[in-house]
Amino acid sequence: MAEITNLREAVADLVHDGDVVALEGFTHLIPTLAGHEIIRQRRRDLTLVRMTPDLVYDQMIGMGTARKLVFSWGGNPGVGSLHRFRDAVENGWPAPLEVDEHSHAGMANRYVAGASHLPFAVLRGYEGSGLAAKSETISTVTCPFTGEELAAVAALNPDVTVIHAQRADGDGNVQLWGILGVQKEAVLAAKRVLVTVEEIVDRLDPRPGAIVLPAWVVTAVARVPGGAHPSYATGYSVRDNAFYSEWDTISRDRDTFTAWMTKHVLEAEDATS
Amino acid sequence: MAEITNLREAVADLVHDGDVVALEGFTHLIPTLAGHEIIRQRRRDLTLVRMTPDLVYDQMIGMGTARKLVFSWGGNPGVGSLHRFRDAVENGWPAPLEVDEHSHAGMANRYVAGASHLPFAVLRGYEGSGLAAKSETISTVTCPFTGEELAAVAALNPDVTVIHAQRADGDGNVQLWGILGVQKEAVLAAKRVLVTVEEIVDRLDPRPGAIVLPAWVVTAVARVPGGAHPSYATGYSVRDNAFYSEWDTISRDRDTFTAWMTKHVLEAEDATS
Amino acid sequence: MSTSTIDWTADEMMTVASARALAGARTCFVGIGLPSRAANLARLTDNPGLVLIYESGTLGAKPSVLPLSIGDGELADTADSIVSVPEIFNYWLQGGRCDVGFLGAAQVDRFGNLNTTSIARGDGRPDLRLPGAGGAPEIAAHAGKVLIVVRHSDRVFVEKLSFITSVGFGTGTGFRERLGLRGAGPTQVITDLGILEPDPESRELTLVAVHPGVTVDRVREATGWPLKVDGDLATTDAPTERELTTMRELQARTKEVHRART
């Protein structure tokens, strides 16, 4: 059953140096503050996994948390580049960043295979794309019925998956709604699961479009209101589009970035502990 | 876009002799009255597909509608045997019935492959079971990453899928909730789709646990209140458990069965046209 | 346990023993019928936190009456979450989220293999057609362990299955390992006469307990192969009053609700 704890202890317990860590959330419900706590606790050599690495991964990469990135689209949505990600890949700053690069369809199916305890998933994908030749987690498989050749992608099973959700109850059952992305698969594929939530309630009232992740597939729940900012939590906040634009300026320069991170992350109180 | 029509015309248009037809519904929302209309219209040589053939398939088989059954569990839930199914398999009455027999996991994944436009699906299944040797739609595939051998099942793509749902709007968007079974997959795997509904409403209010099938994946919608009986439609009816028990008596004997079907199906008015 | 002063039937003893076998389990993938009755009794007695998973996609169902089908409204209405049938099999069963799989069967052999497909009747008569596999082959393979509950007779406990629908220990030692199966296989077969467990070495089902009043000879007569008996043969504790009362109330509620609804 899920333990109700605080973010600092949850990260200390569940995220270790060298782990394969997925902070998932497709534009919506991105667990930003959990990423900040991982930075504050100076985790190193993480393999960061995520379909759409955005600001929080730019921050983690720029702060030297990651050794490798497994992803399918790494940009600042609606704005442009992730400058820290680019700097790491192009110039090895602050450290070289290995990449394993996929399409969205490939990444999504890698999580599906992981959640299904299968070693791989089959899709029609990567046809004619240069991606297949670049990745050891893309291969092919032949249909035993038709003889067709299809793409195969290796299962993803993170050591830890972290997601942000709207609510949990006191037992640690988690409820989320709105755009759900690949969170359920990322949770069920993981060995350990940390969920940050906007609030903890007595009872999870049924809601249209909501799913419930039972407490027994969640390792720890921490209350972190606003934990998705500048992403959002439907019913609690709206996307801070202005901050996504500002990030372009903050992150473009190494010193500006470092100063901002020092002030806003390293020296920030963990509001939740 | 879905055409709003009546059951008689929909079956006349969409279900043809020799078709592969799936009437899906996992205990809940079984499209019984659509099956009766198929019987009344004297369709022949159908390949009937369904995870859990129950009373309506017993009726269709007993009335000589089917040439073949593709399934994973063919019983009267909570009661016992399907006598018409057994009589067809054991004694060839009223006609021999070919079977392609799977496990639930295999059937579910066959629909998933069909909905995904893949020729097959991978699962860990049928290990040590005699089923694999009996079916041409079960094979194996080797993981290109780990070398593990896994089960493969051939995709299912029915000519027609028929489901029963709670509601549709005037455009033919369909809403269903409660136990959803494999209906979404069966719909998306099919070439043509008929949905019978309890009611047609102006607007599909969001509801907890509900999914919406957009009108553009549905061929025809027909209003058939009570169309799932003796199965049920959450929010509209409860399961008629007594009828499931009665069916055991009705169906045990060929003559009793035929008399019942003549009176209650062949000579019944199509209440919906 | 305080033994009940009231009478009980062999079927009741079987259900009580089955419910007890779920002590400590967190999640149970439940078949309809006897398994569902036992799992709900466990939830209402010693294992209130037991999560029931039905193949209709209901996670954490807490029915107040026994469902007659695997997809009764009662299961959906009381579930923590309802997921699709592909999801329940792929993410939750195959994904390794079910500690216990609870199955019935028409035939069981000495290695806990199950037949629910067809039974040879001989004399040129056609095979008797059974409902088929349902979820059982993958429950038998993937659940952390498997419990089997069946009424004891030599028509059920047979020397050789007419068909292997779901695998137990196959041909014995090492069989599951060679197939790479994740789950531990059938750890107990609970009947109306006693309890069988696989021998740790040979994996052959062995009588480890008889229910009160049942003799070993009676169990042997009802078993279609020469049944091995454990050296430390136990006698099952009789149902307690609480177990009996809870079970009977559950069944009375079930009967009443199902009568009222139809």
Add this chain to the structure above:
Amino acid sequence: MSTSTIDWTADEMMTVASARALAGARTCFVGIGLPSRAANLARLTDNPGLVLIYESGTLGAKPSVLPLSIGDGELADTADSIVSVPEIFNYWLQGGRCDVGFLGAAQVDRFGNLNTTSIARGDGRPDLRLPGAGGAPEIAAHAGKVLIVVRHSDRVFVEKLSFITSVGFGTGTGFRERLGLRGAGPTQVITDLGILEPDPESRELTLVAVHPGVTVDRVREATGWPLKVDGDLATTDAPTERELTTMRELQARTKEVHRART
């Protein structure tokens, strides 16, 4: 069409031409940015029934303002249905439910292949890192047809891609057929200068229309390979007043809402 008497920009012409290209389409799998702007303009003008599908899982989104990200709340709030990301790619895109895929790109070659991964800069400088593939490789493969919208320059329209992220017509005739791709591939590339279409035989992108006031030479200068020009070169109809007004109102609403929210 009645030509507008008000001025318009090349970017506006591009968006209007892109929206017109969606006439008759039922479902469109939409990339964020220029494709999303054009698809929403189509929905607000000539194709009100157009179903917009975003890779965040929103089916039938009807945003009143343009989303800034692929997963804005506005898309979820106005969708007919929200499905998971695995589902949107497996059942809806790969399943063949998207008539049109609408893409942008950093580089396009003469066969409509797209690069969104990285760009070689030469001089020993490291490759310029782009965001990557996202949904594009499978949109390019599976959508019934693909529309591409990009601003025209010889940095975009290049002789040779630094990397093939998403395939158009590969090396030309027969390439898609050999790969067994379901979709027809890029049927139009719409830019701020004109419209290119694949030659029916060679599949090489050919200039079939220039926007009002644009010369062929100007398009050639902005294209990194010797551009072929169709014998029946057309001139695009200028934006109508309705198209311009609708687009500008949409953008004004967008600006206002996004300012108000932050």
